[in-house]
Amino acid sequence: MNYALCMKFTFLLGVMGLLAVSENTCMAQCKETVSPSNHKKVHYHKIQLADKMEYLTLSRTGDEIVLSYHNERIGLVFYSQMFTEIRFWTPQGQFSLYSTANDRSNWQPIFILASPVTRKELEKMKATTKIEVLLTEDTKVFNVDAQKNVMLNKAIACMH
Template sequence: MKAIALFGITGLVSACLSLCNAQCLEKVSRSTNKKEYYQIVQLVGKKEFLSLSRIGEEKIFTYHNEEVELIFHVQMFTEIRFTTKDETFSLFTTTSDRNFWNKSFMLSSPVTPQELEKMKGTIKIEIILPEERKIYTFGSKSNVILNKALACVL
């Protein structure tokens, strides 16, 4: 009897985990060979977007832009400023990726569960680059998409 109950509980937990990850896109990371769960939030067209990803306990926020005019990005820190209903906070990236064979410009930053929670009420995101400032405003419809991405990695 105990074995049947244990099997049932294990099945229930497994189904819950599958349901939680069902809203996420999934791929195998080339660098670690582990499953990566991620979600994309479109900003402008298909060329500018955010992605939130999780590999195990590691959570990463990434800004992608295929049309940014910078050829090389050498700034020591790049600020990504979030404005929510309650507060303003920033993530800082120390690296950017841009090269001749990959036209996408990316800024990545590890995020904590507390920072992900703060992002839930996002009204505006500013990407502060050396030569320009990109500002993206979030209405209720786009905030639902952002919250779906946040739920994927939380």
């Protein structure tokens, strides 16, 4: 694996860890923080799924956008395939993002899947009606009602 790819992956893990330990629980506003690893500004937005224990985060650093699935209920070391599918259902059809699990360590009790997102995929997400997270031993299905869709669209707007 080349050095630049390793550094990018390490940065993404650092950003996800930073977002996961944030004590701010507001779910409907654009937020900003500064990455401790590279001192760049990170814009992020949380989208609550089932409850406060499971949520999505869209984050942007410069032109790079990452979608993350967070699950605070998975407390044990959880076996995850190298790539896990996150499927989005819209009236126009479905599409998938493929994510990787972050490194689980004792200081990070939250299970996180992270995937880079393109602007084209963000546009497709605007009309999401259902999200499926296909884990190795379970499939999480989240219906996206009008209120959650508004939150998702606010998050997408924060990424521009």
